[in-house]
Amino acid sequence: IAGITQAPTSQILAAGRRMTLRCTQDMRHNAMYWYRQDLGLGLRLIHYSNTAGTTGKGEVPDGYSVSRANTDDFPLTLASAVPSQTSVYFCASRLEAGGPTDTQYFGPGTRLTVL
């Protein structure tokens, strides 16, 4: 079982370019999440999806879009990258969106640098 995979592992991107970060899980989890992690700021939620076909905005959604066409995949798109989007991006999933006991599983992360 692979769990959650993310691609690419790292990327250097010119400002203004479009970029899609890929996330795939094989655990049949309904809920998926995208976080960014910046030094000194911890993990911040960008977008989430409670189930296939639905998405929602987190704390820092501006400049990012997501889609959830099926259960397994949850891509994150930067339509026109800016240097402030330089960060480490983590994808995560849970079996269900709600409830206080379910645990969240994280992917290995994508390190993105926007120049």
Added chain:
Amino acid sequence: DAKTTQPNSMESNEEEPVHLPCNHSTISGTDYIHWYRQLPSQGPEYVIHGLTSNVNNRMASLAIAEDRKSSTLILHRATLRDAAVYYCILRSWTGNQFYFGTGTSLTVIP
């Protein structure tokens, strides 16, 4: 979800017990206390969670104060592989998001 407060950093000697504190004075009666940790260059991973009673698993123990306004993650014998950032998070029945703060960075000294 209510917020938590943790020290920014802590140090421990290898093979010594480590007590990582977390304050959550605004916790509600139905909030669960979760702990995650993030090893260097990896995504966070689940450690343990509890509601009222102390909890033990193969990774750690969770001690919850009687008034539930604070909790302590206990690593019984710290190893170098335990060096990580530890996050204390509250989870409610109504919220569907995890709010990670900046956590506690644990350094284990050989």
